[in-house]
Amino acid sequence: MSELKTLKGYLSQVPATLLELFGISYPTDIIPKPVESIVNMYKGIERISINLLDNFGLFEITYFKPSFMITNSEAMLLLSTKNPYTLGVLHQIMYGGFQVEPNGFHLLKYMNNNGKKTCFVARQKDLERYAEGTTSIPKETDMATWIESAKAINKYDLSWMHYLDFENLHKQQQRLRQQTPEDLIEKLINRTDKWLISNYKQLRQNSLMIIMGDHGRSKMNFEYSGKIAQWREASVPIAIFLRK
Numbered sequence: 001m002s003e004l005k006t007l008k009g010y011l012s013q014v015p016a017t018l019l020e021l022f023g024i025s026y027p028t029d030i031i032p033k034p035v036e037s038i039v040n041m042y043k044g045i046e047r048i049s050i051n052l053l054d055n056f057g058l059f060e061i062t063y064f065k066p067s068f069m070i071t072n073s074e075a076m077l078l079l080s081t082k083n084p085y086t087l088g089v090l091h092q093i094m095y096g097g098f099q100v101e102p103n104g105f106h107l108l109k110y111m112n113n114n115g116k117k118t119c120f121v122a123r124q125k126d127l128e129r130y131a132e133g134t135t136s137i138p139k140e141t142d143m144a145t146w147i148e149s150a151k152a153i154n155k156y157d158l159s160w161m162h163y164l165d166f167e168n169l170h171k172q173q174q175r176l177r178q179q180t181p182e183d184l185i186e187k188l189i190n191r192t193d194k195w196l197i198s199n200y201k202q203l204r205q206n207s208l209m210i211i212m213g214d215h216g217r218s219k220m221n222f223e224y225s226g227k228i229a230q231w232r233e234a235s236v237p238i239a240i241f242l243r244k
Contacts, residue, residue, distance in 0.1 A: 009035040011081035030103045031096030049153045054164040056213030059235035066193035073240040089214040108134040122162035209242040
């Protein structure tokens with residue numbers, strides 16, 4: 001982790017950053033400017049594969065240390081935001097902030113209108129809320145999302161996969177009282193870390209894999225204590241960058 005280049009930015013800067021990476025001018029009067037350091041590092045790449053993981057952030061990557069992400073990442077962007085939870089994160093990335101109207105900006109629609117092919121693989125309810133006409137592929141489990149990702153990552157200029165099994169699995173395990181949410185999060189992060197290895201190997205050259213994280217659907221009551229609890233409380237969403 002000490003060798004990973006760490007940068008700071010605002011979550012609302014992600015849309016302009018993605019557009020600039022593709023050489024698409026962003027609407028300067030509508031959305032915040034890009035994170036220039038990321039643009040300078042990766043501008044000119046041909047395709048981007050985004051993997052959004054619920055319950056994954058600065059705390060989880062440093063505490064659980066998923067091996068593929070840490071070994072292969074070149075940069076980590078700490079994303080400051082007033083709303084680090086799933087729907088807040090999706091909303092800010094798609095719209096460049098918390099406004100929808102009157103500005104009318106939507107990231108995937110804007111990219112499609114500028115000649116880029118995009119797809120969004122996620123749960124049906126999130127596609128209905130945020131797809132805005134882009135190619136939408138509904139999947140109800142992370143396994144199905146990962147299988148679909150193998151078909152999508154080299155077919156589209158921007159492919160977006162959302163991994164969010166924690167929500168349903170946590171509800172099941174609350175009833176069965178099988179394991180703590182901390183254990184479940186660690187298990188899912190390490191599982192997805194292994195899945196992403198095959199995606200990375202499959203990606204064509206001059207591609208960029210971005211792994212992003214949020215705080216999940218809602219605030220959780222964890223069993224961490226002491227400094228670890230404080231560390232988790234202060235955690236922020238992140239984006240880590242892996243060039244192929």
